[in-house]
Amino acid sequence: MSRSVEEWIGKTDDEQVPPRVRLRQFERDNGRCRECSRKIGVGDKWICDHTIAIINGGQNRESNLRTICSWCDRNVKTPADVSEKSAVYQKRAKHIGAKPKRPWHPGWKRKMNGTWVRVEE
Numbered sequence: 001m002s003r004s005v006e007e008w009i010g011k012t013d014d015e016q017v018p019p020r021v022r023l024r025q026f027e028r029d030n031g032r033c034r035e036c037s038r039k040i041g042v043g044d045k046w047i048c049d050h051t052i053a054i055i056n057g058g059q060n061r062e063s064n065l066r067t068i069c070s071w072c073d074r075n076v077k078t079p080a081d082v083s084e085k086s087a088v089y090q091k092r093a094k095h096i097g098a099k100p101k102r103p104w105h106p107g108w109k110r111k112m113n114g115t116w117v118r119v120e121e
Contacts, residue, residue: 010060017065022048025065035072045070053081056088 008021017025025048031040040046049068052058068077108116 008062013054013060015060017048021062021065025062026067029067032067033069033072034066035068035076038069040067040069047073049073049077053085055085056081 005024008018010017026040026046032038033040033046046067046069048065050058050060050064051066052064054060058064107119109119110116
């Protein structure tokens, strides 16, 4: 079965979702938050959010969008995205050698100038 309307794809990552796509997204999700399944009422704030955040490799397209209430965006989705972004950054930096492993030696400590000295017990 083919779509009756062509899928919206943003030209850039910064392009905002147009109102017609927001409306289609809201109707596709039956007016419910995809995080907490709460019915979004008249006057409630909601966000057309990326399922996979753009910063974490998601695409700015209609198939990557979902409806979530503003409470879930602030308290659930955004902290999870930040945590995932941090973990991905740390793994990438370690993999390419941009972030050296910190040596740990029992009985030694690093001074402020970067040199190592033996700790006297």
